Amino acid sequence: MNLLDYTWEVKQPPLHLSLSLSLSSSLPACLVFSLVLSGGGLKGLAHIGALRALEERGLQPSLIVGVSMGSLIAAAWASGRSVRELEDRALALTRPDVFRIAHVDMALKRMLSPAVYRREPLERIIASLVGPGTFRDLRRRLLVCTVDLNSGRQMLWGLPGLDDAQVADAVFASCSLPGILPPRVVNGHVCADGAVVDNLPVQAAVAVLDAPVVAVDLTSGSVVREGVERTGFAATYTRGLEIVMGRMAERAVEDWRSPPLVLVRPRVERASMFTFNRSGFLIAEGYRATLDALDRLPAALDALEPGIHPRRDVEIAIDRARCVGCRLCAARYPETFAMAEDGRAVVRTPRYRWSPVEDAVVRLCPTEAITSRES
Secondary structure (H helix, E strand, O other): OOHHHHHHHOOOOOOOOOHHHHHOOOOOOOOOOEEEEOOOHHHHHHHHHHHHHHHHOOOOOOEEEEEOHHHHHHHHHHOOOOHHHHHHHHHOOOHHHHOOEOHHHHHHHHHHOOEOEOOHHHHHHHHHHHOOOEHHHOOOOEEEEEEEOOOOOEEEEOEOOOOOOEHHHHHHHHHOOOEOOOOEEEOOEEEEEHHHOOOOOHHHHHHHOOOOEEEEOOOOOOOOOOOHHHOOHHHHHHHHHHHHHHHHHHHHHOOOOOOEEEEEOOOOOOOOOOOOOOHHHHHHHHHHHHHHHHHOOOOOHHHOOOEEEOOEEEEEEEOOOOOOOOOHHHHHOOOOEEEOOOOOEEEOOOEEEEOHHHHHHHHHOOOOOEEEEEO
16 A cells, blocks of 8 residues: 555644645755654654655665664665555554563563563564665665663664674664663674664764755654553653653754754654554655655755754744743743843744744743744
8 A cells, every 4th residue: 555545644734745745846856965763663654754755856865874763764775675665564563563561571570571572573573674684785874873771872883893783683772662672782782772862863974974964853752741640651651761852852953053954853743652553644744744844945955054954934922921930941042032020031032033943942931831833
């Protein structure tokens, strides 16, 4: 089945997926750029839609960097899997294909059990998509982000000196959310999910390839949810990690200056990290968001100015009835906010030219007094 068979699932405004976007392109192909795919659990299926959008625009990354679920999609693509095959596999995925409780380990080892879920289901998926071989054997250049649990160091498999590792081992480690899935020994390093140190490894991409970057960020720690505390250990734990990873992703790009960085943020914040019934929506939303970001660019990737793109005109406002004068906004963003004589915040200049990074300004306020809208 094709991605476009599932576009009907995107029902909420402003998520309008238009076929015309995929049938015409004003954006010239860029010969050299990096693609960074963040973690996000099953929300990572949105990366497949992002790859479809880039493919339709004639844009093929020279380097692909993945972490957590993003590493699995990146490695499958780097191994030569087609986007169509990835779509079909994703739409057929069920919970038992990935998560099976490690009953024996938990019964016999109790608190010494390495993880809640067994390793075998994920191993089978990775083997079927990536196959055997090292990073040197891949058709396309790939980096996989993990963390060494013993040293706390970030391990970027695929770098020179770290390219003799088995790709499947590195991907399994990158998907091994601590406590949820067991860690994996990769060339003597006990490794786990790289998202705990860097869920949007854009700096790693630039260190390897000094070229424009397209980064697909699926973090959504700031979205308001209800009843998380009633959903069990795994959901509560992963929600905490989701918040941490979202903050780290924001910090990774907040002072970005060069090279051009196209930041794609699919609207998947309402989807759970472990949802299995929204695959069509996730793929379609990754596709929509990537095309939207490309369409908003003022020039081709290799002709963009340094900094973060796409940019848009916004108006900022403060609901003074909600403002409690905590000063967080003025302390963090003094160029945007100030404190009035009555002790409440005011906006210095209501109109700004924003990149996606500045959205963090709105989420900073603990009383939700700050709002923004495109002008």
